[in-house]
Amino acid sequence: MKSTCIITDGSVQFTKASFPGQVHVKTVPLEIQLEGKIVNEGNGVKPSGLPQYANQLLNPRVTAPSTEQFYQLFSSVGLTYDNILGIFSSNQLIPCYENAQKASISLQGRTKIILIDSLTISAGLGYLVQLAAEGISKDIPVFEVERQIRSILPSTYSILCPAGLSYLFYNGFVDHSQAVVNEMLGLFPIFAIENGKLIPLEKVKSSRNAIGFFQEFLDEFEQLSHIAFIQSALSSFQESKILRDNYQRESPTPYSEHIINLPLAALLGPRTLGMIIVESQNLRKR
Numbered sequence: 196m197k198s199t200c201i202i203t204d205g206s207v208q209f210t211k212a213s214f215p216g217q218v219h220v221k222t223v224p225l226e227i228q229l230e231g232k233i234v235n236e237g238n239g240v241k242p243s244g245l246p247q248y249a250n251q252l253l254n255p256r257v258t259a260p261s262t263e264q265f266y267q268l269f270s271s272v273g274l275t276y277d278n279i280l281g282i283f284s285s286n287q288l289i290p291c292y293e294n295a296q297k298a299s300i301s302l303q304g305r306t307k308i309i310l311i312d313s314l315t316i317s318a319g320l321g322y323l324v325q326l327a328a329e330g331i332s333k334d335i336p337v338f339e340v341e342r343q344i345r346s347i348l349p350s351t352y353s354i355l356c357p358a359g360l361s362y363l364f365y366n367g368f369v370d371h372s373q374a375v376v377n378e379m380l381g382l383f384p385i386f387a388i389e390n391g392k393l394i395p396l397e398k399v400k401s402s403r404n405a406i407g408f409f410q411e412f413l414d415e416f417e418q419l420s421h422i423a424f425i426q427s428a429l430s431s432f433q434e435s436k437i438l439r440d441n442y443q444r445e446s447p448t449p450y451s452e453h454i455i456n457l458p459l460a461a462l463l464g465p466r467t468l469g470m471i472i473v474e475s476q477n478l479r480k481r
Contacts (some may be wrong), residue, residue, distance in 0.1 A: 198219055198276060198277075198278075198331060198345065198478070199219065199276060199277070199278040199279070199280050199331045199337045199340070200219055200220075200221060200272045200275070200278070200280070200281070201216075201219055201220045201221070201278050201279075201280045201281075201282060201283050201284075201324060201327050201328055201331065202220075202222075202223060202257070202268065202269075202272070202281045202282075202295075203220065203221075203222055203223070203283060203316070203324045204222065204223050204224075204225055204260075204283050204284055204289065204291045204320075205222055205223065205225040205456075205458050206225060206284040206288075206289060206316050206317055206320060206456070206458045206459055207222060207284070207317070207320045207321045207324060207455055208317045208320075208321045208323050208423075208425075208453045209318075209321040209324070209325060209422060210318055210321055210325065210423055210449075210451040210453075211325060211451075213307060214328060215328060215329045215332040215333075216327075216328030216329055216330075216331045216332035217328060219276075219328060219331055219332075219399070220324060220328050221268075222443045223260050223264070223268060223275045223291070224260075224434035225257055225258065225259065225260070225289060225458045226256075226258040226337060227240075227255075227256070227257055227258075227457060228245045228254070228255065228256040228258070228261075229245075229253055229254070229255055229352060229461065230252060230254065230259075231254065231472065234457075235457065240457060241428070241457070242428035242454070242455050242456065242457050242459075242465045243428040243429060243465065245428070245460055245461070245464070245465040246465075246467055247358060247359070247429065247464070247465065248359050248361045248362075248378055248388075248464070249361040249362045249365050249464070250361070253365075254365055255362055255365050255366065255461045255462075256365065256366060256461070257289060257366060257458055257461050257462045259289050259290045259291040259293075259294050260291065262294045262298045263298075264294075265294050265295045265297075265298035265299075266298040266301060266302070268304065268417040269295075269298055269308060270298065270306075270444075271440075272306075273302065273305060273306035274410040276306075276369070276381060276403055277306075277307060278306075278307045278308075278309070278337045279306060279307065279308045279309070279329060280309050280310075280311070280331075280337055280340065280341065281295050281308065281309070281310040281311065282311045282313055282320065282323055282324050282344065283310070283311070283312060283313060283320070284313060284315070284317075284320050285293065285312065285313065285314050285315060285316055285388060285391035285392075286312045286391055287390075287391040287392045287393070288316055288388075288391070288393070288462065289458075291308060291362060292311075292312040292470040295310050296310055297437055304348065304412070306407040307335060307337070309338075309341050309346060311341065311344055311345065311348075313322075313348065313351075313392060314348055314351070314388065314390060314391040315322045315348075315351050315353045315388055315391075315424055315471060316353065316388070316459065317353075317423075317453065317455075317456070317459050317469065317471065318423035318451065318453050318469075318471050319351050319353050319388075319423065319471040319473075321423075322421055322423065322471070322473060323347065323348075323351070323353075324336075324438060325346070326343065326344060327340050327343075327344050330343060346474065350473060350474040350475075350478040351366045351471065351472075351473050351474075352387070352412075352473075352474070353387065353388040353469065353470075353471045354385060354386065354387050354388075354396065354408075354409065354412060354469065354470050354471075354473050355385070355386050355387075355388070355425075355463060355466040355467060355468070355469040356383050356384065356385045356399075356402075356467065356468045356469065357383070357384065357394070357463040357466065358383055358387070358402070358403040358410075358427070358464060358467065359374070359377060359378040359382075359383075359384075359464060359465035359466075360373055360374035360377045360378065360384060361374045361378060361464070362460075362461065362462060362463050363393075363462075363463060363464075366461075366462055368393060377398075377480075381400070382398045382399070382400065383398065383399045383400065383401065383402060383404065383405050384397075384398050384473060385398070385405060385408055386396045389481055394436075397410075400414070402427070402466075402468060405468055405474050406468070409468075409470045410423075412470070413470070413472065416472065416474055418449040418474065418475040419472055419474055419475055420448070420449070420473040420474070420475040421448065421449050421450070421451070421471075421472065421473045422448050422449070422450045422451075422470070422471075422472050423450075423451045423452075423453060423470070423472070424450070424451070424453070424468075424469070424470055424472040425453050425454075425455055425459070425467065425468060425469030425471070426452055426453065426454050426455065426468065426471070427455060427465065427466045427467060427468055427481060428454060428455050428460055428465040428466070429465050429466050431447060449450075455467055455469075
């Protein structure tokens with residue numbers, strides 16, 4: 196019996212170096228534009244090489260693969276696999292899901308394509324893809340894998356703290372005056388991803404304050420399946436040490452750390468911190 200191919204996008208960061216079913220996972224790269232040129236980590240551009248704040252010359256943009264690119268990918272994968280399960284970063288942040296959905300319409304009846312908007316990004320997306328791959332490796336039917344992944348989405352929480360708003364401005368998420376004022380004041384805005392959208396939660400004065408906010412957020416939950424910390428590309432790693440030390444004293448939950456990747460750095464800025472947690476039960480502390 197042919198298996199299922201899982202397709203995800205370049206914002207993904209896996210919480211494990213290897214996992215069951217990994218051979219059936221394909222990652223479609225995102226288009227990253229800096230200074231009007233398309234770049235990627237393979238040609239020497241690293242998140243740590245990006246400036247702290249974006250400007251008109253840098254003009255960072257993160258773009259999803261086009262509908263045509265998804266059509267070509269799905270057509271190629273469909274020659275080998277019976278089913279395609281696409282799990283993509285939040286469509287509100289990078290519209291992979293939307294473009295993939297348009298492409299899938301043209302392939303109806305030729306290949307079974309199931310698409311999921313993960314409503315998260317980075318390690319949150321990676322965690323979901325890993326679970327799906329594990330299910331596929333156990334020959335669980337693709338519809339059951341889809342059901343399991345969708346059931347986890349409401350229990351996946353993401354908070355992000357960029358060191359300024361200029362990257363978000365150039366990617367079209369905030370207006371220019373917001374970005375200028377925020378960076379003049381040296382504030383660190385904190386956002387949650389809710390229903391796939393960036394929702395402002397708080398503004399703090401330092402990365403240490405952001406870690407304190409992350410810890411308070413973490414303390415709201417009783418039972419977790421995973422905690423993922425996204426580390427700034429321009430950091431001494433002190434932030435991750437603080438959170439890790441607090442976590443190790445208080446929780447047996449699986450924990451992973453990730454240096455911010457290029458797509459997320461180009462979207463939010465290289466000094467972004469983040470935390471993604473997956474609740475194991477729909478129970479919150481009262």
